Amino acid sequence: MDKMPxxxxxxxxxLISLFLAALGAGAVLMATGHDPIAALGVMxxxxxxxxxxxxxxxxxxxxxxxxxxxxxxxxxxxxxxxGAEGQALLGGVGVAVACLQIPWPHWSLAVLGALVFxxxxxxxxxIVPAWLQAKxxxxxxxxxxxxxxxxxxxxxxxxxxxxKPAGVMEPATASFPEATHLPSxxxxxxxxxxxxxxxxxxxxxFILAVIACVLVWLLIWRTRLGYxxxxxxxxxxxxxxxxxxxxxxIVIAMVISGALAGMMSVNNVMGEAERLVLNSSEGxxxxxxxxxxxxxxxxxxxxxxxxxxxxxxxxxxxLSFQLQIPREMVTVIQxxxxxxxxxxxxxxxxxxxxxxxxxxxxxA
Amino acid sequence: xxxxxxxxxxxxxxxLATPLLLACLAGLFSERAGIFDIGLEGKMLVAAFLxxxxxxxxxxxxxxxxxxxxxSLMLSVVHGLASITFRGNQLISGxxxxxxxxxxxxxxxxxxxxxxxxxxxxxxxxxxDPIIWPGAITKIKDLRKADPLDQAYSELxxxxxxxxYAALLLVPLSWWVLYRTRFGLRLRAVGENxxxxxxxxxxxxxxxxxxxxxxxxxxxIAGAYLSTALQAGFVKDMTAGRGYIALAALIxxxxxPWYALYACLLFGFLQxxxxxxxxxxxxxxxxxxxxxxxALPYILTVIILAxxxxxxxxxxxxxxxxxxxx
Numbered sequence: 009m010d011k012m013p014x015x016x017x018x019x020x021x022x023l024i025s026l027f028l029a030a031l032g033a034g035a036v037l038m039a040t041g042h043d044p045i046a047a048l049g050v051m052x053x054x055x056x057x058x059x060x061x062x063x064x065x066x067x068x069x070x071x072x073x074x075x076x077x078x079x080x081x082x083x084x085x086x087x088x089x090x091g092a093e094g095q096a097l098l099g100g101v102g103v104a105v106a107c108l109q110i111p112w113p114h115w116s117l118a119v120l121g122a123l124v125f126x127x128x129x130x131x132x133x134x135i136v137p138a139w140l141q142a143k144x145x146x147x148x149x150x151x152x153x154x155x156x157x158x159x160x161x162x163x164x165x166x167x168x169x170x171x172k173p174a175g176v177m178e179p180a181t182a183s184f185p186e187a188t189h190l191p192s193x194x195x196x197x198x199x200x201x202x203x204x205x206x207x208x209x210x211x212x213x214f215i216l217a218v219i220a221c222v223l224v225w226l227l228i229w230r231t232r233l234g235y236x237x238x239x240x241x242x243x244x245x246x247x248x249x250x251x252x253x254x255x256x257x258i259v260i261a262m263v264i265s266g267a268l269a270g271m272m273s274v275n276n277v278m279g280e281a282e283r284l285v286l287n288s289s290e291g292x293x294x295x296x297x298x299x300x301x302x303x304x305x306x307x308x309x310x311x312x313x314x315x316x317x318x319x320x321x322x323x324x325x326x327l328s329f330q331l332q333i334p335r336e337m338v339t340v341i342q343x344x345x346x347x348x349x350x351x352x353x354x355x356x357x358x359x360x361x362x363x364x365x366x367x368x369x370x371x372a
Numbered sequence: 373x374x375x376x377x378x379x380x381x382x383x384x385x386x387x388l389a390t391p392l393l394l395a396c397l398a399g400l401f402s403e404r405a406g407i408f409d410i411g412l413e414g415k416m417l418v419a420a421f422l423x424x425x426x427x428x429x430x431x432x433x434x435x436x437x438x439x440x441x442x443x444s445l446m447l448s449v450v451h452g453l454a455s456i457t458f459r460g461n462q463l464i465s466g467x468x469x470x471x472x473x474x475x476x477x478x479x480x481x482x483x484x485x486x487x488x489x490x491x492x493x494x495x496x497x498x499x500x501d502p503i504i505w506p507g508a509i510t511k512i513k514d515l516r517k518a519d520p521l522d523q524a525y526s527e528l529x530x531x532x533x534x535x536x537y538a539a540l541l542l543v544p545l546s547w548w549v550l551y552r553t554r555f556g557l558r559l560r561a562v563g564e565n566x567x568x569x570x571x572x573x574x575x576x577x578x579x580x581x582x583x584x585x586x587x588x589x590x591x592x593i594a595g596a597y598l599s600t601a602l603q604a605g606f607v608k609d610m611t612a613g614r615g616y617i618a619l620a621a622l623i624x625x626x627x628x629p630w631y632a633l634y635a636c637l638l639f640g641f642l643q644x645x646x647x648x649x650x651x652x653x654x655x656x657x658x659x660x661x662x663x664x665x666x667a668l669p670y671i672l673t674v675i676i677l678a679x680x681x682x683x684x685x686x687x688x689x690x691x692x693x694x695x696x697x698x
Contacts, residue, residue: 146674149410150677168663336479340479341475343468351464
């Protein structure tokens with residue numbers, strides 16, 4: 009018999025972790041002389057209080073859904089992909105190549121092309137660490153960290169030396185042509201006569217992110233490959249006895265993971281900036297770790313956690329505007345969420361299991 | 373390139389290698405005891421901040437150093453709790469620590485000093501001054517005219533902060549502790565086969581906690597060096613990936629102290645070269661991309677990890693929490 013009911017594992021533990029993280033964040037705010045309740049009010053107003061606020065929240069959430077799914081798919085194969093950041097940067101290069109080199113007639117075709125290129129570039133960037141892990145046993149965490157730095161240097165080089173238009177000082181590509189601009193929420197909802205803030209960056213990529221959630225769910229729980237990935241993640245030796253090739257699973261899982269991280273760039277590079285700049289992913293690859301941990305590696309959980317982090321991100325921006333609390337406060341919250349849901353999971357789980365066992369004994 | 377320019381670059385290499393070396397030795401102790409630590413970066417960062425802040429407010433650099441070590445130790449304890457006591461995932465704990473430090477140092481320095489995430493400029497007793505060796509030439513005009521031996525003595529050996537010399541001395545000391553003391557033998561054993569150590573009646577938990585705390589002290593010194601010696605004050609994200617380069621150096625050195633020194637000197641040299649692209653261009657006659665120099669430590673590490681230049685085998689029990697009974 010299980011030590012505690014499933015709902016406690018799926019709902020209660022993340023909520024307790026979140027609560028502890030919120031307490032920690034509140035303590036930091038109080039220590040730096042701010043009122044946590046007032047700060048929360050500003051965040052809720054700025055992150056959910058208007059259609060413009062939602063437009064920003066869902067824009068950030070789109071980034072985090074892609075990177076969260078990327079980290080989650082890798083975790084199912086028991087691979088810790090810290091490289092989503094670098095893979096997202098390379099995905100951005102793919103998007104820029106697709107948008108600038110191919111004369112698209114319409115955005116609907118351009119977005120498909122950009123998705124393919126982003127996925128290809130991100131996936132290829134993940135192949136080397138995957139292959140080294142599978143064939144050489146080099147630890148994937150270390151290699152993906154190294155590949156993040158190499159990706160940043162590569163992007164810097166590409167923007168400064170190759171992709172920057174002549175005569176421009178700023179290391180950035182030219183703006184993408186009009187035909188590749190994705191419709192914003194205001195454009196899409198306007199068709200149905202629903203008003204939405206036109207200055208918010210949420211765009212068509214959000215719908216792609218939702219589709220990606222469904223596809224990842226199908227992949228992991230409804231396909232043979234997904235079964236093999238989970239089997240491998242559960243027990244490497246068991247999977248090998250079942251005739252599952254470890255090399256194949258590691259490489260495929262990492263390529264899917266890298267492709268998902270790369271596809272994030274359809275949102276930020278193509279949908280928002282409409283050109284490629286330095287550090288385009290702005291740490292979203294790392295937030296994917298927190299999102300996957302919090303969402304228990306399930307697409308539904310990833311979606312909810314991504315919206316929560318989107319809200320935190322947008323709310324955090326409002327904190328710096330209105331209360332002069334630095335944006336980095338969000339990084340503190342992110343760290344606390346990772347700490348409590350990831351590293352200190354056993355602390356919460358153990359306590360909870362004991363509580364449930366005691367309750368059962370008392371009832372019996 | 374003349375001899376003095378070379379000396380200047382080597383001098384910069386040594387200064388830049390020092391924080392790498394301290395962090396690398398920190399990681400060495402932790403990982404040799406079986407605790408992976410990708411939180412070196414975060415620990416250095418909090419130490420750099422608190423050392424800078426306390427040195428600025430108290431005017432005493434030694435108090436700053438102590439505060440930096442204290443801050444780093446706090447995060448070490450968190451890492452120990454997560455990875456030893458609660459047997460959590462050591463990598464995830466390290467990631468959390470890095471983000472926590474990156475965020476907290478900015479939030480705290482902004483609320484404390486209100487200077488956009490930096491601490492006030494340090495000067496005088498609030499900073500580690502270079503130690504001028506007896507007879508060293510300090511004026512650049514005299515140095516140009518001096519003979520090469522004097523130049524090497526004055527430019528390369530003399531004129532570093534005390535932490536640079538301390539870091540160099542820590543290499544033989546670490547070697548001695550790890551390979552010539554009972555504590556070192558047990559520490560290495562607990563990273564290879566904790567069950568055997570446990571069977572011998574030695575506490576795995578205590579050994580691992582001491583390794584994690586040593587790691588914290590060394591990271592603290594490394595961080596304090598950044599804000600009070602290498603630069604005059606803390607600035608946002610001033611570690612700039614040094615914790616990860618130290619990790620790369622540790623793999624490069626295959627978890628051995630002397631090789632850690634060589635690896636860190638090499639990576640320090642690469643950083644020094646990246647600061648002087650003009651010299652490099654003149655020396656080899658063609659333009660080298662700065663970005664390539666920036667990425668070189670990481671590329672080298674991946675090549676090493678791939679096992680093309682000898683195999684880097686980490687401590688066998690690294691990353692795995694020890695469970696006494698199954």
